[in-house]
Amino acid sequence: GKFSKSRGVGVFGDMAKDTGIPADIWRFYLLYLRPEGQDSAFSWSDLMLKNNSELLNNLGNFINRLAGMFVCKFFGGTVPDMVLTPDDKRLLARVTLELRQYHQLLEKVRWVTGAGGWS
Numbered sequence: 001g002k003f004s005k006s007r008g009v010g011v012f013g014d015m016a017k018d019t020g021i022p023a024d025i026w027r028f029y030l031l032y033l034r035p036e037g038q039d040s041a042f043s044w045s046d047l048m049l050k051n052n053s054e055l056l057n058n059l060g061n062f063i064n065r066l067a068g069m070f071v072c073k074f075f076g077g078t079v080p081d082m083v084l085t086p087d088d089k090r091l092l093a094r095v096t097l098e099l100r101q102y103h104q105l106l107e108k109v110r111w112v113t114g115a116g117g118w119s
Contacts, residue, residue, distance in 0.1 A: 011042060021047075028055050 011019075016026055029047050032054065071079055084092070 025051055025055070 025047075029050055032050055033042070033046075071077060
């Protein structure tokens with residue numbers, strides 16, 4: 001049915017946290033399920049199905065087939081030590097800064113209880 005906090009129908013942030021399911025799995029599923037012009041329906045069985053088939057199987061296949069085979073083919077099965085150039089270090093510093101700012105902005109987002117919106 002349609003989620004309703006007042007009627008206790010649905011899975012909400014505190015309930016999701018209590019399940020012990022890692023936040024990244026919830027993020028994946030909610031992004032996968034996100035509505036594009038219509039309501040979406042949540043079900044525990046669909047969460048499990050999407051996690052197992054889409055996330056685990058597809059990601060596992062990607063890692064095994066692409067990354068694993070690439071390392072075996074071009075590096076003799078061993079990932080070589082990384083040697084960073086000055087450009088690499090500048091890029092990593094920039095990405096680190098952007099990620100910190102992104103995380104700070106995410107921390108500022110909070111659900112306004114009872115108002116039915118984000119602030």
